[in-house]
Amino acid sequence: MIDKDTVPLKVLRVAGLSIWMLITLFPLYWIVVSSLKSPADIASYPVQYLPHAPTLVNYVDLFRKTTFGWNMYSSLTVSLAAAAVATVIAILSAYVMSRFAFRGRGAVMLAFLVTQMIPAFIALGPLYQMMVNFRLVDTRQGLVLVYIAVCIPFSSIMLKGFFDNVPEELEEAAMIDGLSRFGALLRIVLPIMGPGLIATFIFNFVNCWNELFLSVTLMNTDDRRTIPTALNGFITSFNIEWGPLSAAAVLTVLPTMVLFGLASRWIVAGLTAGATKG
Structure with a gap:
């Protein structure tokens, strides 16, 4: 039997943990993506969240x-x-x-x-x-x-x-x-x-x-x-x-x-x- 009183609390915990993981992991993701971009892609606008043409030149x-x-x-x-x-x-x-x-x-x-x-x-x-x-x-x-x-x-x-x-x-x-x-x-x-x-x-x-x-x-x-x-x-x-x-x-x-x-x-x-x- 599921205790309904604990469901909102669990949802809040999962949501809070997800937000915390996103904030923590996004800088690491951005560093990895930037390392695979060419100088032109790094300086491009709007910002590219994925490398247009991944390269190992860096x-x-x-x-x-x-x-x-x-x-x-x-x-x-x-x-x-x-x-x-x-x-x-x-x-x-x-x-x-x-x-x-x-x-x-x-x-x-x-x-x-x-x-x-x-x-x-x-x-x-x-x-x-x-x-x-x-x-x-x-x-x-x-x-x-x-x-x-x-x-x-x-x-x-x-x-x-x-x-x-x-x-x-x-x-x-x-x-x-x-x-x-x-x-x-x-x-x-x-x-x-x-x-x-x-x-x-x-x-x-x-x-x-x-x-x-x-x-x-x-x-x-x-x-x-x-x-x-x-x-x-x-x-x-x-x-x-x-x-x-x-x-x-x-x-x-x-x-x-x-x-x-x-x-x-x-x-x-x-x-x-x-x-x-x-």
């Missing part, structure tokens, strides 16, 4: 006339390296904060939280000077180190919630059977936390992949810049190259969409596990 010119291929390489290597190292370091710091009671643990957690509230540009001057002193300006290695430092606080806070949900009795039983504490961490705890580790790594990767402010400041050479900086280069004081910009935007969004699509099950499981205290 994608070809993007790699032939710009350094976007190298920019993708820079973003990929920097994001993967920073996300991986930051996740490993965060595993150790989060484990210590979850399993050991020591003086200053609350202060450490507070410091991690405070770093997430402070805008990055406040520390830009000292950071840039430090990178100059170590000769790491305009190097991928220097950007990786900066991104690792940026990702560790968030990753540690996130992983601590996952560690809190793993019963300590499992480690104690493993140590009774002869494993060291570190061995119990590697062989017992981390496999249980698999979804949480994947979720943390992906969030770190996406944050590094999309970061613009630090990359613009620390990277000067065109072929070493990351993708967000390269996208910014298509916008000048006198013109916006809509075709190449749209093609670059599609290629920028595609890896993260594929990554989230493939790992969505583990991301949901990881966030759910970290949201409750077992």
Whole structure:
């Protein structure tokens, strides 16, 4: 039997969700369509919501006339390296904060939280000077180190919630059977936390992949810049190259969409596990 009182509410929910999806997905649709248009079609009036003659010239010119291929390489290597190292370091710091009671643990957690509230540009001057002193300006290695430092606080806070949900009795039983504490961490705890580790790594990767402010400041050479900086280069004081910009935007969004699509099950499981205290 259908409860008639709930039918209008369901209709409103479906209508609201449909409108929200339309507003969210239309910019992505427009970017894809624009990337397949010729310059004449992009500038045509009235606006064409479908390409008159789809073409891949924008994608070809993007790699032939710009350094976007190298920019993708820079973003990929920097994001993967920073996300991986930051996740490993965060595993150790989060484990210590979850399993050991020591003086200053609350202060450490507070410091991690405070770093997430402070805008990055406040520390830009000292950071840039430090990178100059170590000769790491305009190097991928220097950007990786900066991104690792940026990702560790968030990753540690996130992983601590996952560690809190793993019963300590499992480690104690493993140590009774002869494993060291570190061995119990590697062989017992981390496999249980698999979804949480994947979720943390992906969030770190996406944050590094999309970061613009630090990359613009620390990277000067065109072929070493990351993708967000390269996208910014298509916008000048006198013109916006809509075709190449749209093609670059599609290629920028595609890896993260594929990554989230493939790992969505583990991301949901990881966030759910970290949201409750077992």
